Amino acid sequence: MAGAVAGGYAGNQVQKNMQQKDTVTSVEQRCRTVNEKSQKLKGYDVTYRLDGKDGTVRTSFKPGATLPVKDGQVVTTPPVAAAQAKS
Secondary structure: OHHHHHHHHHHHHHHHHHHHHHOOOOOOOOOOOOOOOOOOOOOEEEEEEEOOEEEEEEEOOOOOOOOOEEOOEEOOOOHHHHHHHHO
């Protein structure tokens, strides 16, 4: 009986060693190219007339029907920023 147990143990160890040699480990890296298009508003190109002269400015905010003028120059800062600067 001891021979059968020893034989079974030896066979188990041989099988285990053979299976470990069959194991393959690999590292995979999976990449894909993503092409995305987006549109982002950079500002508003505004054409104005001041003192009989046409001009164009780009504002970061959506202008209303009129633009403010200070010291003969069109003000292109956002109204909120201008109000905060005075605080």
